[in-house]
Amino acid sequence: MATIKDVAKQAGVSVATVSYVINGTRNVAPDTAKRVRAAMEALNFHPNAVAQSLRTRTTHVIGAVVSDISNPFFATLIRGAEDCARENGYSLLICNTSEKLENELVYLQLLSRKRVDGMILAPTGKNDELIRDLITRGLQIVFIDRKIDGVDAPAVLSENEEGAYRATRYLIEQGHRQIGIILGLPHVSTTTERLRGYERALTDNGFEIDRALIAYGHSQVAEGKEACLDLLDGADRPSAVFATNNLMTIGVMMAIHKLGLSCPQDVSVVGFDDFEWAAAFEPPLTTVAQDPYRIGYEAVQLLCEYIHAHPHSQDAIKGEDRRIGVKLQIRGSVESIK
Amino acid sequence: MATIKDVAKQAGVSVATVSYVINGTRNVAPDTAKRVRAAMEALNFHPNAVAQSLRTRTTHVIGAVVSDISNPFFATLIRGAEDCARENGYSLLICNTSEKLENELVYLQLLSRKRVDGMILAPTGKNDELIRDLITRGLQIVFIDRKIDGVDAPAVLSENEEGAYRATRYLIEQGHRQIGIILGLPHVSTTTERLRGYERALTDNGFEIDRALIAYGHSQVAEGKEACLDLLDGADRPSAVFATNNLMTIGVMMAIHKLGLSCPQDVSVVGFDDFEWAAAFEPPLTTVAQDPYRIGYEAVQLLCEYIHAHPHSQDAIKGEDRRIGVKLQIRGSVESIK
């Protein structure tokens, strides 16, 4: 593969001159430039980005660490991130942690070694020490979807508490009194925020919080289903269930189906995180719609802006969290029982 | 950030020695090694992968070019690819083409400049010249999901023709005589292969091929819906529709719903490409299930094996296409009309 030297030789100039015409960083006489361009063309020369990165100390790569890219939420988040990255001349390196601390650790080290210009990260849990360390070492990090308290990096998040609040309030307005909730992973911020919204809606409306109605489904279809089975199994079963992520919503629907109940006649359901085909379900699902595309897009935007404004800065990116609005998407999975 | 020089100085050895202990490429006296490791630890040294790449001419990065990572099919394909890549010490660089030739072109150039060790590519259409050029320049390419005739690179594909054949035959067995088909993008290989399977099933069973029953939905929900509306609008409407990808299947369901018809009573539907929640639909969808995870996994496997066996080879990766089996997943969207 041709190098800048070959081009220089072919065009009868120094490598510096070639570099100047590639990057337009200094004046080059028009006919010299033409000769150089002809040589590049003839040799089919494409600058080696690795060498450029080594010299300029910037890779134009952003790492994206998520738990599972095959989850539609993260898939469209990544899509947004990638679109924004491309617009700014960056590429995205994908890392799936499968919610394992250990994988996350390995990936964070890897991205650091690869000298990515920044990363977006949906933290799995308590790798704080390492993350803090990376930040002090000059790696730019933006949290997505979730955050870690006490780590000084901006985050782009959904209005989790508000969304859960509205979902719960809506169920209350429809006359529901016994409202179960299926929560995700206990130690991630989305879970605690959504729980807070649920609890606030209940107390704001004068209800007690009943621990028996709170279940954990670990953000998975199967576990969400199990948790819901437990919930619906009890003596006085809730008339409504709030599932706090997309996968667990599916699990809830399966559980209802399995028990021979029907939605919304026997049990009303609200999900968190809308997805493209929620409307095609029977019944069409009522959900709290997030905007994952925008989360990804804005997180990368934040990174790019900062990198552009402070190139090679060792200082951590600052700025407060950005909350992306949610919307209660009312369809057909909730019945009024006034 | 500490470099190998800093470590060498701290440990009182040459950089070469440090390199040897990092990579274990030469004997180093045990206590020297210990000193070096201590220095690395103390300085929190992590080798610069960019410099390593420049020197060793291998980046340990694989490019993944797909049309849309937010499509569940590609999302899980990528998931499989990433899992395999990680197991082999590689990372994945993601590129969304949005089915645009122009984007594909830009990305192919980019990946070539970044000197990725290989790439998996779902070709959008007719960028043959460039792709051929990249291959001769020594870039290792494996096609996924689709292929381009006449380009000498292996592909990992579903049994498209067989899947379409079985779907169509199944509909015929259930007594359907007028079977519409909604095809994807005209110039991609999956489309032609699936059409071939459909036609073969018809002729094998003594039916004529009726052009009026063949529609194009360009692989999108909205266009699939439109195409289906056209199909169902005619005088003698088909009793069954075969939608040849996941998005268009959704479009077909929407179209049926919109016309006030119901599935499967009025129109039977078979989709191509199963997805996680197809079973949760009402009716549960009968589809030809592909295994995108395995497609991604095996494609990367192929790359890694080749790269491992022929490091730095300029010769294009060879080997015949690998077909991943499909399975007709019978659920509830087809009615028998015997």
Add this chain to the structure above:
DNA sequence: GCCAACTTTCTAAACGTTTAGTCTAACCGT
């Protein structure tokens, strides 16, 4: 005590760029 063989370490050149600094020649005003 010497030579061979081996072990351990070092020196220095490469990988392919960018870029600060220098050189040369042309041009201009006086």
Add this chain to the structure above:
DNA sequence: ACGGTTAGACTAAACGTTTAGAAAGTTGGC
């Protein structure tokens, strides 16, 4: 005709590694 300015091109160091080859030191056989 001369010094000052400027445009255009070049030289060489640097980015952080790897690695072939050389050097120095150790061991062992005789």
